[in-house]
Every structure is written in C-alpha cells, then in structure tokens.
Amino acid sequence: METFDVTVIGAGPGGYPAAIRAAQLGAKVALIEREQFGGTCLNWGCIPTKTLIAGSSLLHSIGHAESFGIKINGATADYAAMISRKNKVVEKLRTGITMLLKTNGVTVFSGNASFEQRNVIRIDGKKTERIRTTGTVIATGAESAMPKFLPRHERVVESRSFLDIDKLPDSMVVLGGGVIGCEFACMAAQLGVKVTVVEMLEDILMPLDRDVRRELRRAMEKNLGIKVMTGHALQDITAGKDGVSGTVDGKTVSGDMLLVAVGRVPVTANLNLAAAGLKTDERGFIPVDAMQRTAAPGIFAVGDVTGGIQLAHAATAQGVAAAEIIMGAGRGAATLVPSCIFTAPEIGAVGLTEQEAQAAGITVKTGMFPFAALGKAMAIDEAGGFVKWIADNATGRLLGAQAIGPHATELIAEATLAVQGEWTVEELGKTIHSHPTLSEAWMEAAHAAAGHCVHLPPVRKR
Numbered sequence: 001m002e003t004f005d006v007t008v009i010g011a012g013p014g015g016y017p018a019a020i021r022a023a024q025l026g027a028k029v030a031l032i033e034r035e036q037f038g039g040t041c042l043n044w045g046c047i048p049t050k051t052l053i054a055g056s057s058l059l060h061s062i063g064h065a066e067s068f069g070i071k072i073n074g075a076t077a078d079y080a081a082m083i084s085r086k087n088k089v090v091e092k093l094r095t096g097i098t099m100l101l102k103t104n105g106v107t108v109f110s111g112n113a114s115f116e117q118r119n120v121i122r123i124d125g126k127k128t129e130r131i132r133t134t135g136t137v138i139a140t141g142a143e144s145a146m147p148k149f150l151p152r153h154e155r156v157v158e159s160r161s162f163l164d165i166d167k168l169p170d171s172m173v174v175l176g177g178g179v180i181g182c183e184f185a186c187m188a189a190q191l192g193v194k195v196t197v198v199e200m201l202e203d204i205l206m207p208l209d210r211d212v213r214r215e216l217r218r219a220m221e222k223n224l225g226i227k228v229m230t231g232h233a234l235q236d237i238t239a240g241k242d243g244v245s246g247t248v249d250g251k252t253v254s255g256d257m258l259l260v261a262v263g264r265v266p267v268t269a270n271l272n273l274a275a276a277g278l279k280t281d282e283r284g285f286i287p288v289d290a291m292q293r294t295a296a297p298g299i300f301a302v303g304d305v306t307g308g309i310q311l312a313h314a315a316t317a318q319g320v321a322a323a324e325i326i327m328g329a330g331r332g333a334a335t336l337v338p339s340c341i342f343t344a345p346e347i348g349a350v351g352l353t354e355q356e357a358q359a360a361g362i363t364v365k366t367g368m369f370p371f372a373a374l375g376k377a378m379a380i381d382e383a384g385g386f387v388k389w390i391a392d393n394a395t396g397r398l399l400g401a402q403a404i405g406p407h408a409t410e411l412i413a414e415a416t417l418a419v420q421g422e423w424t425v426e427e428l429g430k431t432i433h434s435h436p437t438l439s440e441a442w443m444e445a446a447h448a449a450a451g452h453c454v455h456l457p458p459v460r461k462r
Helices: 015-024 039-044 046-062 079-103 179-190 210-222 312-326 354-359 375-379 408-420 425-429 440-450
Strands: 002-009 029-033 107-110 112-117 120-124 128-138 142-144 156-158 171-175 194-199 227-230 234-240 243-248 251-255 257-260 264-266 299-301 339-341 346-351 364-370 386-392 398-405
Touching (some): 002 015, 002 312, 015 079, 015 128, 039 046, 171 179, 171 251, 210 227, 346 408, 354 386, 354 398, 364 440, 386 408, 386 425, 386 440, 408 440, 425 440
Parallel strands (some): 002 029, 002 128, 029 107, 171 194
Antiparallel strands (some): 120 128, 142 264, 234 243, 243 251, 339 346, 364 386
8 A cells, every 4th residue: 555645635726736735845645536637616617617707708898899989790609619718728727737746746546535544545446546644635625506496407507517508598597696606697698698696695795895796786787687686585496498487576587597506515425534533514514723624633624625715716725734734834824815706897805894894893994996086997998896995993904805896806916915914004005006007996095095085076074
C-alpha cells in the first residue's frame, strides 16, 4: 500500500490548489477525483456560466449600439455555437490544471474515494486501490438540490443539466431568486427567453442591502423584461410534453422549462466518514474549526462541503491554508471573502452590509456614489447603479462595501483591500484615483460618507 504525506479528495477549486501547495512545500501528494479536474466551478458552474453570460451581455450591448452612433442590424444568438465555445474554454482550463498537477509531481487517482480507516483511503475506479495517508483534505464540494416535491421530468432541470442543452426554451420559470437563479435568469433574458423568477422569501438576493436588491430587481424587470415574483412559494407544479406550470399566490405561472436553483447540498454520501471517526451535521455538512480541521486528527475539510461560504475563491483560500497547516507552514485562511454576482447589472460585495452592522449594534455612516454622476460610466453608456461604503460612524473605519453596476465584480477588489487593511473613509477619500475611470466611484463615495463630496449636490439638512 503506497503512503502519501497528503491526500486530497476532490479536484475542484478547493482540492487541486491544496494538492499543488502541499507539493510545493515538499509533500508527497495524492489527489483523488471521480469526475473532472476543476470540479463544479470549472465544469458546471463559474466558468461555463460566465462564458455564456459574456456572450449574452455582448448581444445585449450590440442591441444598444445605436446609442453610440453605431448601426447594427440583424444580430442574433447561435446558442449551440455559444455552448461549443463554452466547452472549448472549459477544456482549455481543465488541460491547464492537468499540466499544473503533473509539473508539481502530484499523483492523480481517478475514482470514488472512501475511508476504510482514518488514514487509509479506498479508491474505486477502473480498479480498486488503497492508499495510506498522513494528512487528508476533503474537498468534495456540493451539488444542486432537487427537492422531492418537484416532478422528475426532462423539462425540470438544475443548473448543471441546463448547461448541457444546446437550444434555449422560448420561456422558462426559475425557481429560486438567489445568486444562481438570478444569474441564469439574466443570461437567458438577454438571449430572448421569456423568464419568470419565483422566490418564496420577501425579495431576491436577501443577503444584500435593500438598496442593492431594489436596483437589481428594477433592472431585471425594466431592462430585461423578467417577471419577478417574491414572497410566495411555487405550488401545484406539473410537467409534461407541453411545458411546466404551477401557481404562485393563486396565479398561474408557466414556461417551457423549470430551472431549479434552490440551493446546494454537500457531496458526502460515499465517503464512509464514520470509518474516519467523522459525522456530518444536521444539514449533511462536515463541521470544521477556523483552521479547517475536522473532529478527526489529521483530516481537514474545505469549500462547499463544510457548509460555509459557497464560493470558489473561498474554497481555494481554504485549500491552500489547509495544505500549509498540514505541512507546518500556515495559520489559516483569510476570513474576509468578497462575493461577485454576474447578473445584469453585476454586483460585488464584501464585509458587513448596512443591516448586518446595525444588527451588531454598530452605529454606521454610509457613502454612496451613483455611476450616473461618473464621466467614464456615461462615456461607456453604463450609468446605472452605484457603489456604497459602510463605515463605523465613530472611527470612520470601513466595514463593508457593495457595488452594483458596470464591472462591479472587478471593482470589489479595491473595496476588499480597503476593508481588509482597516482603512478609514478619510484615508480612502484622500487616495487619488485615475480619471476617467469607474474606480473613481469608490473615492467619491468615501467623500460622500465624510460629508464633502464635490460631485454630488449637498445633502439638505432637515
């Protein structure tokens, strides 16, 4: 039985970086993957969706080219070609991971991993193998939830299945107004699909500040023609050869397809965790401490399988940190995690929301700056949305930020650095930003929080 210093189960965004980092630190590393390198993120999540969204956004922009003085007639989407391009992008990135693992000397096993003992792992692939390991990182991720009340039919799909179709439906109902549901809804609507979003909570994207949610909902409804229904569940769901239908608060809702985006469940069923001295929590996730350690000595867990923040970049940071801790070279992953939502318009967020800060008993001040008042945004004809700072009123320390508008998913990086570095409103405001750029909005919003923004009308005192 071959022995490894570190064994990583799962080659997604948490697993393969953990394997590479452990190898960089001198470990003999095994990586076990039952499907594809890159996991959900690369193959059925982040990269495929953003590739398709890039295409749908381009078509949407072409449709508004006349505002720039450019006339274009007859632009249409070839969705099968878009899927082909998506597959090529995924394959190229997957090949890159293969090369990185090979050049770092990681031994790769293909098959399903399960524990026989805490330090013995069985691999069921083309043949059954067993390896011994000193340290283990579980990075098996999560998969789309398909509640039992939903009919099992080819017209009822989750996000992974949706990405495999090469022809869009004329209409679709999206069940779930979270990140996945809203991203798919915007992408499909930009390509001409008639979309209805149903969310049983009071609003879409509930973790965000109210003003950000309000701006996105307005854009989805007004700019893309998406019907958003919130506050009631989708009931009486039926699916057949003619489509899918249901009721929301007594109103009939129907479409050619139902896309289910109601959350994700951990992939732990086949790991035989009990043999390693582990058990999951009531939701099926593997509990970990701040250092990604499980209850079993030498076994770590990272990413979606832990039930924490379900973002690829969080999983990567945790995977690298776990590898470093196993090798005696680290202290844990950073806990400030930005989020990026590729809706239309985009959203970026980091740190505390205004509501979270208030709930924590912090008296805050906020600073907002609309893209409509920014020269670069006007020049590129993307003047919708705003950026917003949340700061401690007493000290001016930046606690969080949110952005909705052009390139918000890129702009949030600056805000993350500022919050991580414990900058104040005054310090950020005094940092000169290039003109004309979209990033100026952060400087202007900081000035607004301090009460002296020269590019906004003065606030009237009551």
